[in-house]
Structures are given as structure tokens and as C-alpha cells.
Amino acid sequence: MRSFIIGFLVTLVWTATPTQGRTMDRCSLARELASQGVPYEQLAIWTCIAEHESSYRTGVVGPPNSDGSNDYGIFQINDRYWCQPPNNKQSANGCGVSCTALLSDDITLSVECAKKVLQQQGWPAWSTWKFCNGNLPSIDPCFK
Secondary structure (H helix, E strand, O other), rough: OOHHHHHHHHHHHHHHHHOOOEEOHHHHHHHHHHOOOOHHHHHHHHHHHHHHHHHOOOEEOOOOOOOOOEEOOOOEEOOOOOOOOOOOOOOOOOOOEEEEHHHOOOOHHHHHHHHHHHHHHOOOOOOOHHOOOOOOOOOOHHHH
């Protein structure tokens, strides 16, 4: 019984430990993206992608994909093609950045890398694009 209680307490402490990263909302992300030079007409799409990919959380590492790769950060950038994973597995590292850098509260590197993904692969690079390809709510209220 004593070992059960100790195990339960250890589990409770472990699950209560805060995770790395911050949680943004649609408007705070839109304003930060705009300040980093993302075109205004793209803001609603970027915020939609972040909502569906990471729930606006910067510190998210996605579960393994079918090819064994993982996705990192607020835009869930893939480690097979775009960033160098911490375990040094083979990666094209197209953004020239470590995947752990994409988990930072400062989303500058995530934004730069996501722009590169968009430029090279287009919006369909994100599987959640299907939720964001259409009539999205206006981003205007975020800037009033």
C-alpha cells in the first residue's frame, strides 16, 4: 500500500509539472506575426494553422508521424525536412535550425522557418490546411 501511495504521489507531481513554452491566443499571435513582417492577408491563415496544429502552444512536440519524424513548435514544423532533431537523426534541416529552438517562447525562428516551408511547399505542407482553406473569421478585431 505504501509503494502505491508513493507511486501515486510521484505520478501526481510529474503530471502537475508545467510544460515548457507559452500558450498564445489568436490575436496575440496575429499581432506578433504582423510585427515580424507576415503579410496582413495571411494572418488569419497562420492563426488557423497554429490553432489546429498546436492549440497556439509554443512548446509542443507532436507524436511520431508514420515515417518516424516529429513536428515541433507552434506551427508543428517537421524534423525530417526542416529542423535538426535533438537525437541527431538524419534531417534535411532546410531551415538550418535545431528543432528545440522551435519550442521557444520567442517564436521568431518558428515564424522564419514556417515562411520558408510556405515558400517551398505552399499551405498544403500543413495537414491542417484543410481547416484553414476557406472562409475564416476576420483578423481585424485583433488590431482595433
